[in-house]
Amino acid sequence: MSSSAGRRCARCRSPRASDNTSEFCASCEPLIDELRRRPPAVPLTFWSHPAIEEAARRQHMGNIIAAYRRHPHHGAPISQEIAGQWAGMSQAQISRMETGKPELHIDRLRFWVRLLDIPPHLLWFESAPVSPAPVTNPDAHLGAAPHETTTLTTDVRSKTRILDDGLIFDSVETIDHRRRLAVDTDIDEVVLSHVDAEIRTVIDTYEQRPPLQLARHVRGLRARVQSLLNKRQLPRQRERLYAAAALLSGIHGVLALDVGRFTVAGHYGAEAFAFAEAVQQPDLHAWVRASQSLIAYYSGQYYDALAFARDGYARSPRGPQAVRLAINGEARAHARLGDVWGVDDAVGRGLAALQARSSDAVSPSLALEPYCEARAAANAATAYLLLGRHEDARTHAQLSLAAFDRAELHGPRALSRLDLATAELQRPSKEVDLEYACAVAVEALTLTSGHAFESVTQRTGEFLVGARPWSGHIAVRRVAGLLEQRGRRALPAIPSRP
Numbered sequence: 001m002s003s004s005a006g007r008r009c010a011r012c013r014s015p016r017a018s019d020n021t022s023e024f025c026a027s028c029e030p031l032i033d034e035l036r037r038r039p040p041a042v043p044l045t046f047w048s049h050p051a052i053e054e055a056a057r058r059q060h061m062g063n064i065i066a067a068y069r070r071h072p073h074h075g076a077p078i079s080q081e082i083a084g085q086w087a088g089m090s091q092a093q094i095s096r097m098e099t100g101k102p103e104l105h106i107d108r109l110r111f112w113v114r115l116l117d118i119p120p121h122l123l124w125f126e127s128a129p130v131s132p133a134p135v136t137n138p139d140a141h142l143g144a145a146p147h148e149t150t151t152l153t154t155d156v157r158s159k160t161r162i163l164d165d166g167l168i169f170d171s172v173e174t175i176d177h178r179r180r181l182a183v184d185t186d187i188d189e190v191v192l193s194h195v196d197a198e199i200r201t202v203i204d205t206y207e208q209r210p211p212l213q214l215a216r217h218v219r220g221l222r223a224r225v226q227s228l229l230n231k232r233q234l235p236r237q238r239e240r241l242y243a244a245a246a247l248l249s250g251i252h253g254v255l256a257l258d259v260g261r262f263t264v265a266g267h268y269g270a271e272a273f274a275f276a277e278a279v280q281q282p283d284l285h286a287w288v289r290a291s292q293s294l295i296a297y298y299s300g301q302y303y304d305a306l307a308f309a310r311d312g313y314a315r316s317p318r319g320p321q322a323v324r325l326a327i328n329g330e331a332r333a334h335a336r337l338g339d340v341w342g343v344d345d346a347v348g349r350g351l352a353a354l355q356a357r358s359s360d361a362v363s364p365s366l367a368l369e370p371y372c373e374a375r376a377a378a379n380a381a382t383a384y385l386l387l388g389r390h391e392d393a394r395t396h397a398q399l400s401l402a403a404f405d406r407a408e409l410h411g412p413r414a415l416s417r418l419d420l421a422t423a424e425l426q427r428p429s430k431e432v433d434l435e436y437a438c439a440v441a442v443e444a445l446t447l448t449s450g451h452a453f454e455s456v457t458q459r460t461g462e463f464l465v466g467a468r469p470w471s472g473h474i475a476v477r478r479v480a481g482l483l484e485q486r487g488r489r490a491l492p493a494i495p496s497r498p
Contacts, residue, residue, distance in 0.1 A: 047122060276288045322370070390426035415444070
């Protein structure tokens, strides 16, 4: 029997899980967490309860606090410990205040009025007149005992000082409580560092793990960040959490895009930007806009893709996202819209913004740092390909392909191969090596057979559109068959070239 009672919620007395280490059930725990931070909001009718009105008639603030805690409005009594947390006092101090003599210090009384939001009609001490010093004959004190006059004067001055201090200075309890609230936090810095490290790992392994597998991990991390946001934190900690939320929502949006969930991806992107706006970090703004541009581009919303990229570039024109925004964002969107000058301008700005790197390592696709030369070349190749400038496309694709092959990044390796294959189809028909083009396309699909990236699916569809003059050829049918194996949904969504 005692074992069963020990597993009941301390608030609502309902059974709680055997593995729950808290004294409250799962339903009450969030309510108690919120209650520990501040007194609950109560309606005006709350204060007409007989116990509160009687305590006010007795002019006893401690009794009002006790009646407040036990009010039926709360559903279950609020403990003295929690009431003490509001005021920065111990449970024993609250107990003595409730059962001891009435509090007389005006500043302490006013502290509780502000804390509990007690309405004016219950405040006996605010309307009480201050007894002035008696007006007497200037010589009257000569016939009185010196100590009587001194005692009366000191008493009046003391009362006047207490009243004036309440209007000018806070009580020591108020000051200490405010100080504790200002620097108090429920979050360990080690936890925030772990979240930051996990986000870095996700970005670094984005192209090496299946999208759905990685999306589950990202969703768990995002939920963890949200739970931390619901706790008490310092301003610098909140800024770090908002930045983490922006990055994770942006990554989740790109992962949704990778599996063809365009609408969900767009909403994740909007959420990411909302969190980035809250912390006002230009480089974070730019990173989120680059991700939104990518989502809009593969969703077929090319004007939006261009707008997002331009906005991100404007917010941080010399920041680490400048190359990605100019070439991945602006150049490819301009190409889709048939703007040749826009493509050349964006590619030129992107290549000019390339920063010297000490190694030929390939930067992550969603990198927080600047894009590497291989990434820039790959995106420039795609833009030129969309304009039909197959020689420019081939030159840039070959440059990027060598770096991607060394890094063994299957997604980029596949996309660069598909650009090379499509560039081959754009040559004069008598010069096209169809067998070579189809072999390269098959190689791209084989590389990503376990990772059905939406970008690879769409790029293969564009290859097949270019291969229509040879649609009956066995090599072209083989590419079409491999694409169909990725899902029949992919084929109707194949976009046409501008």
